[in-house]
Amino acid sequence: xxxxxxxxxxxxxxxxxxxxxxxxxxxxxxxxxxxxxxxxxxxxxxxxxxxxxxxxxxxxxxxxxxxxxxxxxxxxxxxxxxxxxxxxxxxxxxxxxxxxxxxxxxxxxxxxxxxxxxxxxxxxxxxxxxxxxxxxxxxxxxxxxxxxxxxxxxxxxxxxxxxxxxxxxxxxxxxxxxxxxxxxxxxxxxxxxxxxxxxxxxxxxxxxxxxxxxxxxxxxxxxxxxxxxxxxxxxxxxxxxxxxxxxxxxxxxxxxxxxxxxxxxxxxxxxxxxxxxxxxxxxxxx
Amino acid sequence: xxxxxxxxxxxxxxxxxxxxxxxxxxxxxxxxxxxxxxxxxxxxxxxxxxxxxxxxxxxxxxxxxxxxxxxxxxxxxxxxxxxxxxxxxxxxxxxxxxxxxxxxxxxxxxxxxxxxxxxxxxxxxxxxxxxxxxxxxxxxxxxxxxxxxxxxxxxxxxxxxxxxxxxxxxxxxxxxxxxxxxxxxxxxxxxxxxxxxxxxxxxxxxxxxxxxxxx
Amino acid sequence: xxxxxxxxxxxxxxxxxxxxxxxxxxxxxxxxxxxxxxxxxxxxxxxxxxxxxxxxxxxxxxxxxxxxxxxxxxxxxxxxxxxxxxxxxxxxxxxxxxxxxxxxxxxxxxxxxxxxxxxxxxxxxxxxxxxxxxxxxxxxxxxxxxxxxxxxxxxxxxxxxxxxxxxxxxxxxxxxxxxxxxxxxxxxxxxxxxxxxxxxxxxxxxxxxxxxxxx
Numbered sequence: 001x002x003x004x005x006x007x008x009x010x011x012x013x014x015x016x017x018x019x020x021x022x023x024x025x026x027x028x029x030x031x032x033x034x035x036x037x038x039x040x041x042x043x044x045x046x047x048x049x050x051x052x053x054x055x056x057x058x059x060x061x062x063x064x065x066x067x068x069x070x071x072x073x074x075x076x077x078x079x080x081x082x083x084x085x086x087x088x089x090x091x092x093x094x095x096x097x098x099x100x101x102x103x104x105x106x107x108x109x110x111x112x113x114x115x116x117x118x119x120x121x122x123x124x125x126x127x128x129x130x131x132x133x134x135x136x137x138x139x140x141x142x143x144x145x146x147x148x149x150x151x152x153x154x155x156x157x158x159x160x161x162x163x164x165x166x167x168x169x170x171x172x173x174x175x176x177x178x179x180x181x182x183x184x185x186x187x188x189x190x191x192x193x194x195x196x197x198x199x200x201x202x203x204x205x206x207x208x209x210x211x212x213x214x215x216x217x218x219x220x221x222x223x224x225x226x227x228x229x230x231x232x233x234x235x236x237x238x239x240x241x242x243x244x245x246x247x248x249x250x251x252x253x254x255x256x257x258x259x260x261x262x263x264x265x266x267x268x269x270x271x272x273x274x275x276x277x278x279x280x281x282x283x284x285x286x
Numbered sequence: 287x288x289x290x291x292x293x294x295x296x297x298x299x300x301x302x303x304x305x306x307x308x309x310x311x312x313x314x315x316x317x318x319x320x321x322x323x324x325x326x327x328x329x330x331x332x333x334x335x336x337x338x339x340x341x342x343x344x345x346x347x348x349x350x351x352x353x354x355x356x357x358x359x360x361x362x363x364x365x366x367x368x369x370x371x372x373x374x375x376x377x378x379x380x381x382x383x384x385x386x387x388x389x390x391x392x393x394x395x396x397x398x399x400x401x402x403x404x405x406x407x408x409x410x411x412x413x414x415x416x417x418x419x420x421x422x423x424x425x426x427x428x429x430x431x432x433x434x435x436x437x438x439x440x441x442x443x444x445x446x447x448x449x450x451x452x453x454x455x456x457x458x459x460x461x462x463x464x465x466x467x468x469x470x471x472x473x474x475x476x477x478x479x480x481x482x483x484x485x486x487x488x489x490x491x492x493x494x495x496x497x498x499x500x501x
Numbered sequence: 502x503x504x505x506x507x508x509x510x511x512x513x514x515x516x517x518x519x520x521x522x523x524x525x526x527x528x529x530x531x532x533x534x535x536x537x538x539x540x541x542x543x544x545x546x547x548x549x550x551x552x553x554x555x556x557x558x559x560x561x562x563x564x565x566x567x568x569x570x571x572x573x574x575x576x577x578x579x580x581x582x583x584x585x586x587x588x589x590x591x592x593x594x595x596x597x598x599x600x601x602x603x604x605x606x607x608x609x610x611x612x613x614x615x616x617x618x619x620x621x622x623x624x625x626x627x628x629x630x631x632x633x634x635x636x637x638x639x640x641x642x643x644x645x646x647x648x649x650x651x652x653x654x655x656x657x658x659x660x661x662x663x664x665x666x667x668x669x670x671x672x673x674x675x676x677x678x679x680x681x682x683x684x685x686x687x688x689x690x691x692x693x694x695x696x697x698x699x700x701x702x703x704x705x706x707x708x709x710x711x712x713x714x715x716x
Contacts, residue, residue, distance in 0.1 A: 120429060122484035127413035129479055130470070131404065137471040139389035140372065141396055141543040143382040144330040144650075147611065147658040148598055151328060154608050156617045158659055160684050162624060164694050167685065170628035172699030174644055315602050316583040323585025324603030325610045330654050333610075341610040366581075368531040370538025387530050388539035395540045395548075395556045445648025465648065 020059075021052050049086055056082070193225045199233035203265050206243060206258040214254040240265055311342050318344060322352055332379030332468055353380050360385075377468025404444075411437045412446060416466070417481055420450045420459035526557050533559060537567055547594030568595055575600075619659075626652045627661060627677075631693060634676035635665045641675075 021027070025046060056078060063070055146152075162170070202217060214234075218227045234256060237243045242260030247253070311318040321342055326333070335353060339346040353373065362368030372385045384392045404412065411434050414426045426434045438460060441447035446469065450461035467473065526533040536557055541548070550568060554561040568588065577583035587600045599607050619627070626649050629641050641649045653675060656662035661684070665676035682688065 122481060123410055123413050123417070123429060125484050126417070126479065126481055127406070127409040130413050130416070131409045133470055134404070136386075137469060139386035140374070140383035140471075141392050142468075143327070143371070143384075143542050144654065145328070145545045145596075146654065147328060150604070151599075151607060151611050152658050152660070154611055155659065156612075158619070158661075158684070159617045160619070164685055164687060164692065167624075167628045167631060168694040168696055169699055170625050171632040172696050174625050174629050175632065175696065176700060311606065314606075316577070316585055316600075320583055320585035320600070321603045321606045324599040324607050325585070327586045327597065327599040328607055328611065331651055337610075337613065341606060341613055362531070368535055370531055370535035370540070371542040382542060384539040384543050385531075385535070388536050391526065391529075391536045391556060392539050392543060396543060439646065443642045443646055443648065445642075445650065448647070463648075 021055050023048055023051055047085075049082070052085075053082065193223075193229040195229050195232050195236065198226065198229040199236055199265075202230055202233050203237060203242065203258075203260070206256060207260070207262070209258075211255060211257040214256060217256065237265065311344065318342060318348075319352055319356060322349070322356065326373065326380065326382050329381060332375075332377045332381045332464070334379040338380070374471065375473055376471045377464045377466075378473065381468075405437075407432075407434075407437050408440055412441055412462075412466075415441070415447055415460050416462050416475070416478060419461035419475075421461075422453060422457040422459055424457060426460075526559065533557060533563075534567055534571060537564065537571065541571075541588065541595060541597050544596055547590075547592040547596040549594040553595070619655075620652075622647070622649075623652050623655055627656055627681075630656070630662055630675055631677050631681070631690070632696060634690075635674035636676075637668060637672040637674055639672060 060070055060075070147155075205217065206212060214231075217234075218230050221227045221230060234243060234245075237260070238245065240260070242258065242265045244257045244259050246255040246257065311321045314321055316323070322338060325338060325341060335350045336346050338353070339349040342349060344352075353375070357373040357375075358364060359366065360369040360372050368385070368387070370385055370388050371382055373380060374383055407430075410430055411426055414429050415421055415438075418425065418429075423434055423438055426438070438447065442449075442460075445463055446466045447460050448463050449458050451459040453459060462475070467475070470477075472478070526536040529536055531538070537553065540553060540556060550565045551561050553568070554564040557564060559567075568590070572588040572590075573579060574581065575584040575587050583600070583602070585600055585603055586597050588595060588597055622645075625645060626641055629644050630636055630653075633640065633644070638649055638653050641653070653662065657664075657675075660678055661681045662675050663678045664673050666674040668674060677690070682690070687693070
């Protein structure tokens with residue numbers, strides 16, 4: 001790889017096969033769109049995200065048609081960034097009201113998430129330039145040869161103050177098994193929340209009250225994971241015909257009505273299945 | 287000056303003996319330049335100009351000028367043919383390398399995969415450590431969003447990263463090594479490409495750091 | 502200089518297919534001489550002319566002529582200044598050495614910072630090599646969790662450790678020397694004390710070996 005200026009590297013990193021968007025007020029790589037929004041040169045509320053998504057889906061389809069589908073990494077990267085953008089836009093579109101102190105915090109949390117995403121992206125790009133530099137430098141092999149005997153003879157006689165016993169202690173110390181490295185995913189998966197359990201809870205509340213807003217339903221959710229689980233539970237209940245949704249305006253208040261009668265409703269555990277038969281992880285050997 | 291890892295410092299008696307010069311490099315057949323070349327031939331890590339100056343009994347500035355002249359000569363800038371080797375300053379000193387133009391030939395000869403490629407995960411972790419050092423594993427994890435324990439261990443065993451201290455909390459702080467600089471062909475961390483062009487907004491990032499620190 | 506067989510009138514791809522060479526040394530900036538220098542500069546032990554010819558994709562006779570010409574050039578016989586290094590044929594091959602005329606300077610450098618005692622890092626590395634031989638540097642690095650390249654070189658130059666072979670991958674295998682046995686007061690490696698009393702669990706140790714092998 002030829003050495004290039006930082007700007008060149010950057011273009012190369014997002015160059016080949018980069019996803020381009022064509023909007024009324026913007027045309028270019030998705031990455032650039034992101035940068036412009038973060039630098040406030042483009043108002044996130046003026047970006048037609050639906051159109052971005054359409055173009056993205058089209059790009060993926062086209063790639064599939066050419067039998068060179070996008071890898072999972074690129075797809076998920078887009079999804080994460082697009083979801084954050086959408087979240088950001090939704091937050092900006094909502095009218096700010098006095099009581100929305102919590103929402104403000106939520107908004108800051110979103111900005112933080114977005115900043116973190118961009119920070120990670122920056123390190124990813126700079127990692128690519130470091131990798132290129134290491135590869136380029138590796139084209140030179142350093143001279144590292146053993147001392148010629150007549151020079152080694154100049155060295156002062158070695159004072160070796162250890163015997164076989166001390167050597168064994170040193171070897172045992174160095175060879176002592178260390179705890180097998182494990183990949184800690186606790187930050188990714190906070191204590192498992194069961195969709196089935198949340199469905200039972202939500203169904204119980206709605207059966208009693210008849211209807212309620214989503215906001216009220218998740219009011220006591222301790223973590224975003226629980227919010228997500230309750231939302232998924234509602235979708236499952238909808239599939240079972242147990243609830244109906246009302247939403248007057250897009251992004252407006254979501255109201256859920258119970259339509260399931262008194263019969264017991266249990267949802268499928270698509271989300272809760274334990275990977276019981278998955279092989280145990282092998283502790284970082286590869 | 288960094289002493290070789292395999293040896294401890296020497297006693298005052300030896301140092302005194304070393305200070306008596308039994309020769310004057312100018313009297314040697316190839317002059318100071320050849321003496322410098324001879325020393326560089328047995329060096330197995332970058333040698334600081336100061337150390338070379340001590341060994342040769344010459345002022346450091348003179349040795350530095352000589353090193354630059356030799357490097358240029360090997361590149362063929364004095365009208366001679368370009369050499370198959372080059373003299374480079376990296377990782378805190380000077381060392382002889384095969385010239386990159388002959389990488390394909392040398393690669394056929396050097397089978398020992400001494401420069402095995404780093405994985406994407408290792409490169410990203412290395413990048414965060416390089417720019418944020420000294421930094422804890424937890425802080426690197428926060429940026430990368432995944433646990434980096436085994437990756438950091440790989441980087442340490444490759445000699446690119448090392449423990450540089452501990453936080454009051456007891457968490458180990460990591461930084462890059464002189465060997466990392468040498469592998470990057472750099473003499474100082476200041477030569478790392480600036481991160482700013484890749485970053486949208488520095489203020490926002492400081493907030494992120496603070497939020498991470500509070501966790 | 503005659504072009505190597507199969508190199509004329511071919512595109513790069515065809516040439517590679519014909520003789521598996523991705524390059525033609527005559528096309529390189531310093532020509533075959535520079536390519537030869539590049540290989541010799543990083544060679545750790547004498548390299549037979551036949552092997553150099555294979556690596557360069559040139560006839561052995563041509564490489565031998567080139568080697569003699571380079572050796573004369575380094576001695577200053579072509580009118581240039583004598584170099585601080587020389588190219589010598591010894592031990593069945595060719596290797597670059599520091600020139601004897603500068604032995605005093607080089608000796609000062611070798612002694613500078615060297616000591617009579619091994620560091621803790623060197624002792625630990627020696628212990629791992631003694632018990633795990635034959636072993637690669639990479640395997641020792643994995644056990645010790647640090648880069649051991651320069652430590653191993655110190656042990657080799659001190660005559661305690663030596664190259665005992667190569668793995669199929671090309672990685673060099675190290676083992677201890679008779680001098681090591683002598684210094685430890687042993688006649689055979691069988692006299693190394695068993696590790697078991699010092700280790701909590703031998704099964705676990707075997708796991709460690711397997712885990713290392715898989716890296």
